[in-house]
Amino acid sequence: MSRLDAAPVEHGGDLGAARRLFPGAPEPFIDLSTGINPYPYPIPQLPPDLFTRLPERASIDALAAIAAEAYGAPSAAHVVPAPGTQILLPLVAGLVRPGRAVMLGPIYAEHRLVAACSGHRVEEVSDVARLRNADLAVVVNPNNPDGRIVPRDTLLACAQGLPAGSLLAVDEAFMDVGPPGASLAGDIERGSIVVLRSFGKFYGLAGVRLGFALAAREIAERLRASLGPWAVGGPAIAIGTAALQDRSWAEATRARLAQAAARLDRVLVGAGLDVIGGTSLFRLVRTPTATDLFHHLGRAGVLARPFSGEGTWLRFGLPASEPHWQRLEAALAGVNASARQG
Amino acid sequence: MSRLDAAPVEHGGDLGAARRLFPGAPEPFIDLSTGINPYPYPIPQLPPDLFTRLPERASIDALAAIAAEAYGAPSAAHVVPAPGTQILLPLVAGLVRPGRAVMLGPIYAEHRLVAACSGHRVEEVSDVARLRNADLAVVVNPNNPDGRIVPRDTLLACAQGLPAGSLLAVDEAFMDVGPPGASLAGDIERGSIVVLRSFGKFYGLAGVRLGFALAAREIAERLRASLGPWAVGGPAIAIGTAALQDRSWAEATRARLAQAAARLDRVLVGAGLDVIGGTSLFRLVRTPTATDLFHHLGRAGVLARPFSGEGTWLRFGLPASEPHWQRLEAALAGVNASARQG
Numbered sequence: 001m002s003r004l005d006a007a008p009v010e011h012g013g014d015l016g017a018a019r020r021l022f023p024g025a026p027e028p029f030i031d032l033s034t035g036i037n038p039y040p041y042p043i044p045q046l047p048p049d050l051f052t053r054l055p056e057r058a059s060i061d062a063l064a065a066i067a068a069e070a071y072g073a074p075s076a077a078h079v080v081p082a083p084g085t086q087i088l089l090p091l092v093a094g095l096v097r098p099g100r101a102v103m104l105g106p107i108y109a110e111h112r113l114v115a116a117c118s119g120h121r122v123e124e125v126s127d128v129a130r131l132r133n134a135d136l137a138v139v140v141n142p143n144n145p146d147g148r149i150v151p152r153d154t155l156l157a158c159a160q161g162l163p164a165g166s167l168l169a170v171d172e173a174f175m176d177v178g179p180p181g182a183s184l185a186g187d188i189e190r191g192s193i194v195v196l197r198s199f200g201k202f203y204g205l206a207g208v209r210l211g212f213a214l215a216a217r218e219i220a221e222r223l224r225a226s227l228g229p230w231a232v233g234g235p236a237i238a239i240g241t242a243a244l245q246d247r248s249w250a251e252a253t254r255a256r257l258a259q260a261a262a263r264l265d266r267v268l269v270g271a272g273l274d275v276i277g278g279t280s281l282f283r284l285v286r287t288p289t290a291t292d293l294f295h296h297l298g299r300a301g302v303l304a305r306p307f308s309g310e311g312t313w314l315r316f317g318l319p320a321s322e323p324h325w326q327r328l329e330a331a332l333a334g335v336n337a338s339a340r341q342g
Numbered sequence: 343m344s345r346l347d348a349a350p351v352e353h354g355g356d357l358g359a360a361r362r363l364f365p366g367a368p369e370p371f372i373d374l375s376t377g378i379n380p381y382p383y384p385i386p387q388l389p390p391d392l393f394t395r396l397p398e399r400a401s402i403d404a405l406a407a408i409a410a411e412a413y414g415a416p417s418a419a420h421v422v423p424a425p426g427t428q429i430l431l432p433l434v435a436g437l438v439r440p441g442r443a444v445m446l447g448p449i450y451a452e453h454r455l456v457a458a459c460s461g462h463r464v465e466e467v468s469d470v471a472r473l474r475n476a477d478l479a480v481v482v483n484p485n486n487p488d489g490r491i492v493p494r495d496t497l498l499a500c501a502q503g504l505p506a507g508s509l510l511a512v513d514e515a516f517m518d519v520g521p522p523g524a525s526l527a528g529d530i531e532r533g534s535i536v537v538l539r540s541f542g543k544f545y546g547l548a549g550v551r552l553g554f555a556l557a558a559r560e561i562a563e564r565l566r567a568s569l570g571p572w573a574v575g576g577p578a579i580a581i582g583t584a585a586l587q588d589r590s591w592a593e594a595t596r597a598r599l600a601q602a603a604a605r606l607d608r609v610l611v612g613a614g615l616d617v618i619g620g621t622s623l624f625r626l627v628r629t630p631t632a633t634d635l636f637h638h639l640g641r642a643g644v645l646a647r648p649f650s651g652e653g654t655w656l657r658f659g660l661p662a663s664e665p666h667w668q669r670l671e672a673a674l675a676g677v678n679a680s681a682r683q684g
Contacts (some may be wrong), residue, residue, distance in 0.1 A: 011396075011571060012396070013395060013396035013398070013586065014396075014398050015398065016398045016400035016401075017398075017399065020613075031395075032398065036394070036395075036396070040393070040394045041550075043390065043393055047378055048382075048385065049549070050549050051382070051547050051549045051550055051581075052382045052546055052547055052548065052549055053355060053383055053548060053549050054353075054354070054355035054356075054376065054378070054542075054548040054549065055549060055551075056355070056356050056357065056358045056359075057356055057357035057359065058354075059358075061378075064346075067583060070492075083425040083551065083574075083575065084570075084572055084573070084575075085424075085571065086570035086572055086573070087429070087569060087570055087573055089570065090568050090570075100531075114570075117567060181380055200396075205393050205394055205398060206394065206395060206396040206572075207391070207392050207393045207394055207396065207575050207576030207577065208397050208575055208576075208577075209572060209574070211424065211574070211576035222469070224455055225459060226429065226432050227429060227458070228428035228429055228432075228452065228456075229353060230426055230430070230548075230551060231425065231426070231429055231551070232425075232551070233425065233426075233549050233550055233551035233575070233578065234423070234549030234573065235549065235550075235577060239393075274414055294456075301452070324525060
């Protein structure tokens with residue numbers, strides 16, 4: 001009965017579905033289907049109180065203050081912690097009256113789906129200038145899966161050119177590995193802007209479910225009221241608070257991810273594939289044989305991420321360990337060998 | 343900037359606010375301000391994968407199936423896991439067009455607040471029969487804080503008598519300690535009914551943030567779509583799955599809580615207080631000196647739960663340990679001593 005029924009591997013990260021699709025694949029299955037950092041932030045000690053007690057206001061406020069500093073938002077009052085950004089999408093879509101939701105494509109399917117469920121007419125455009133008449137304008141920056149970056153000035157001009165009562169939502173899920181200075185987090189008071197930041201992707205802790213909306217105080221207050229006082233659990237608050245103030249881990253991790261992404265490009269290009277974009281957390285390949293390649297890799301126990309609307313695309317996350325790199329390289333070599341034989 | 347600003351201890355469980363209110367109180371502060379079981383379910387081993395990976399559909403479906411069995415809902419498809427029931431309230435209020443939200447009072451303040459924020463005109467009534475013309479009818483059963491129970495047949499008749507397009511929401515946050523057979527969980531297909539079940543209260547794990555909506559398939563599907571595919575994190579799924587199938591722990595805990603509640607009544611009555619209701623997880627006292635008593639106990643490091651709208655009420659949760667019982671008894675004796683002197 002789940003919404004994933006129609007497309008078993010349409011979201012990344014579902015190894016259960018992958019195992020049903022490729023029942024003979026060697027184990028362990030190597031999951032390259034997400035953009036989640038495979039080198040996670042070390043989970044701190046979690047005292048039992050975090051599980052047993054209701055989260056206290058002071059701990060949530062402290063997390064918001066640390067997130068404001070980490071992301072460059074004006075203050076804790078501008079930050080809304082949530083159990084992941086996904087759950088914020090309908091709340092953001094509900095901040096404006098149902099009308100025209102215009103999205104800069106290609107865009108993550110959940111944005112289209114949620115806006116439509118909120119009563120918006122959804123349009124996808126390829127030019128930022130065409131966001132101008134939106135009631136709700138949505139941009140993912142850097143974009144998933146192609147890594148396109150919209151300059152900060154362009155987005156600001158877009159926000160400031162929107163009609164009164166409209167809103168620009170910028171999903172910065174992958175901005176932790178974006179270019180310095182590209183985030184709109186510091187500009188949220190300069191227009192009707194909501195910035196979404198994901199915690200789990202860059203920190204490699206997607207199971208913790210933590211994300212943030214950054215917005216002007218009045219907007220933040222509305223989102224906070226919708227989520228209620230205990231949206232984020234004690235363990236997530238503690239983990240987020242520790243991780244977001246650990247700047248040296250973040251710096252070292254950005255460098256490590258950039259190196260891994262460069263290595264992944266070498267591996268993919270070495271296998272004869274065109275890398276057309278991405279971020280340090282995932283790389284996007286375009287090949288006319290994407291569907292065949294997805295199945296070939298799957299049978300070899302390597303799960304990439306296909307896109308139902310873009311049949312020539314395949315996205316690869318970063319292998320977690322040396323054996324995973326070797327399994328990927330061997331699987332790609334196997335594809336080429338069978339192509340030569342075929 | 344938080345919504346708790348106006349009333350520092352209006353929600354239970356905020357020891358930070360209590361310490362600011364009673365700066366000289368002896369430590370450790372004893373928190374009797376919630377209805378959370380002080381004997382928590384033992385947290386199982388949590389493998390790192392639960393934190394690092396996105397929760398998989400199969401694990402969420404398994405949790406829903408176990409919750410359906412534990413609560414008596416028809417099937418997993420009727421169960422919507424969520425990060426706490428609080429976050430479900432606006433989604434449930436949004437299932438019907440803004441209209442008349444009629445609530446059986448006295449009612450937990452969050453229900454009134456959320457319905458009003460969703461655009462409903464909120465009325466509180468004292469007679470179930472007056473829920474009849476509601477667009478959204480809300481009943482907490484057993485009720486917090488007075489423990490009133492509305493019989494299942496009465497609620498079913500109410501649901502079946504509502505106008506087309508209306509909805510009955512039954513918040514069964516404390517039904518784990520309610521009378522057998524009182525839950526509407528098995529009846530959710532017999533009317534337009536949503537039942538809310540809280541995990542953290544009975545299992546003593548409020549920091550985990552886990553709750554469930556039980557409803558007919560179409561309603562469950564709408565709520566599931568609003569929450570998105572990863573609303574509940576990996577650790578919460580694992581803890582909930584282990585706890586909800588542990589029937590012997592639940593049975594033993596129900597007995598233990600009933601004994602503790604009876605002991606709490608003896609302590610409160612022994613201190614000259616009238617206990618007017620409650621459940622095994624909390625007891626409600628009515629006394630003309632409730633405000634004085636709250637402050638007196640607070641200065642002794644014992645936090646009870648006052649009600650801003652009901653100045654003669656004070657709610658007490660269960661002490662967690664023998665030293666906590668002794669601190670409560672000593673604090674109550676101190677009140678009586680100073681009253682005799684005063």
